[in-house]
Amino acid sequence: MLVLALFSFTQIQAQFCPPTGYIQDSDLFFIYEAGTSNCADRPTTVSVGSSVFTQYICEDQLSIYELTSGAPLAETTNVAVDFGFSICEYANNGTLSAEDFDMLFKSLVKVYPNPVTTDSNLNINLGINTSVKVELYNVTGKKMLSTATSNLNTVSVDVSHLENGIYIAQIITDLATITRKVIVLH
Secondary structure: OHHHHHHHHHHHHHHHOOOOEEEOOEEEEEEEEOOOOOOOHHOOOOEOEEEEEEEEEEEEEEEEEEEEOOOOOOOOOOEEEEOOOOOEEEOOOOOOOHHHHHHHHHHHOEEEEEEEEOOOOEEEEEEEEEEEEEEEEOOOOOOEEEEEEEEEEEEEEEOOOOOOOOEEEEEEEOOEEEEEEEEEOO
């Protein structure tokens, strides 16, 4: 019985340490294996020393926390993050695997409003400054519009000339290509 209790306690402790942690500016990024952690089980705040970070994005494989009190982290190469139930240590060498980076970038991209109703602009927030080309295709695959910009983190695309319907937005950046479904209802 004691072995079972010890195993359960170890499993509870282990679920609070995401396998990958990354620090960028005043944000903490934690990457999970798909299907291994539920957002409801993750803490809404974590701390590093006296600095407190609050979760603002939670998805199946990702949680992002922003600094909400305390000083920005002076040391980002070796960080001990207090998740409330356990302290997890991360050695941050400033790089992510290509797979982790791709997943992270794709989760940061937000397309809104969707559906586009009274507003004639479709907005795309990329999360970082980058060059971007946006192409909208109708459901038959015909390209309906194309626009390109550089060194922006938010792009606004005028869709007022499009008929009501479902479109596929292809967002092409220097970092990745992302596809999103967009509905236009003027």
